[in-house]
Amino acid sequence: QKEVEQNSGPLSVPEGAIASLNCTYSDRGSQSFFWYRQYSGKSPELIMSIYSNGDKEDGRFTAQLNKASQYVSLLIRDSQPSDSATYLCAVASIIQGAQKLVFGQGTRLTINP
Amino acid sequence: DVKVTQSSRYLVKRTGEKVFLECVQDMDHENMFWYRQDPGLGLRLIYFSYDVKMKEKGDIPEGYSVSREKKERFSLILESASTNQTSMYLCASSPIPGTRRAQFFGPGTRLTVL
Numbered sequence: 236q237k238e239v240e241q242n243s244g245p246l247s248v249p250e251g252a253i254a255s256l257n258c259t260y261s262d263r264g265s266q267s268f269f270w271y272r273q274y275s276g277k278s279p280e281l282i283m284s285i286y287s288n289g290d291k292e293d294g295r296f297t298a299q300l301n302k303a304s305q306y307v308s309l310l311i312r313d314s315q316p317s318d319s320a321t322y323l324c325a326v327a328s329i330i331q332g333a334q335k336l337v338f339g340q341g342t343r344l345t346i347n348p
Numbered sequence: 349d350v351k352v353t354q355s356s357r358y359l360v361k362r363t364g365e366k367v368f369l370e371c372v373q374d375m376d377h378e379n380m381f382w383y384r385q386d387p388g389l390g391l392r393l394i395y396f397s398y399d400v401k402m403k404e405k406g407d408i409p410e411g412y413s414v415s416r417e418k419k420e421r422f423s424l425i426l427e428s429a430s431t432n433q434t435s436m437y438l439c440a441s442s443p444i445p446g447t448r449r450a451q452f453f454g455p456g457t458r459l460t461v462l
Contacts, residue, residue, distance in 0.1 A: 267448050278438055278453040279391075286448055323391070327449075335406075336451055338391040 239326050240297050242340035249347050254311040258324030261305070267327035268300055268307045272320045273341065283309060285304055314346045349407060351375065352454035354439055362462045366432040367426040369457050371439030379442045380422035382406075382414065391438070397422055429461045 238261040250256040256270075267286050271279035285291045285292055285298040285307065297310040307326075324339040355370035371380065381396040385404075393406030395414040403414050411433060415423045422441075426433055436458050440451040 267450075269450050278456045281450050281452065284448070284450055320436075324429065325451075334449075335396070340388075340390040 240340040241322075241338050241342050243303045243325050244342055244343040245345055246342055247345045247347060248314050250314060250316060252314055254314045254318065254320050254323075254344055254346070256309040256328075256344065257310075258307045258309075258339055259305055260307070260324075260326045260337070262326065263302075263305065263329045265326045265328050268298070269325040269327075269336070270296075270298060270309045271323040271325060271338075273323060280306055286302075311344075316346045316348055318342060319346045352441055352452055354437075354438060354454040354457050356457050357455060358460075359461065360459050361429050362453075363399055363430060364450065364462055365429050365459075366416055366427075367429050367459065367460075369424040369426075369437055369439075369459070371422045371441075371454055373422075373439075373441040373452075373454075374420065375441065375443075375452075376419065377441040377452075378419070378442050379449070379451075380416065381424065381440040382412075382424045383438045383454075384408070384433075385414075386435050387403070394424065432460050433459065434461045435459060 240259045256303045257313045270283040272282050273279045283298040285300045291298045295312045299308045321341040321343045349365050350427045351374045373420045383392040397403050413425045438456045439454040442451045444448040
């Protein structure tokens, strides 16, 4: 069973601080990793993708990947109340010969003004 | 931008009814997926399709079927709706298979079965 684990939270962070979201995965063969943001009652929205070890920055968001440790994280700098949402980690795996995304349960993030 | 649309945002049906959920994408993507999302259970894959007329079972296909007659359209069918199928249903699409391909989601259909 390919698994993706996230701390469900809630994670509470003051406005302006750095929010750190973590994800571990079980499939050592995974090559692609994604972070989705989901507001309450809405569908998941892709915010970051990462494929190589190291950091990838996009505006206030930084994704970090460590394949040896099977660990991927998302940092949100200068957190804003509008960042309050559930963040889903997704890992691309080959399951029964087909490529699928395996999603974590999500971490609920609250940014406090 | 990728555009994935779903036929209804909210739907209320009665037990035993046949229910059709439609999904359309405008980016010429080969792959399309149907998920349901429930509190505490996360996203669960129901069915997916890699091409027209093709379909593959996901993790929870029981009680559902799908149809893909055209590349841009992927339909989810509940043959005889039951109350345990009350859920948020999400359609997604992605380009041709490749490990760097993210999925893009539609707005979702919140289905209530009474």
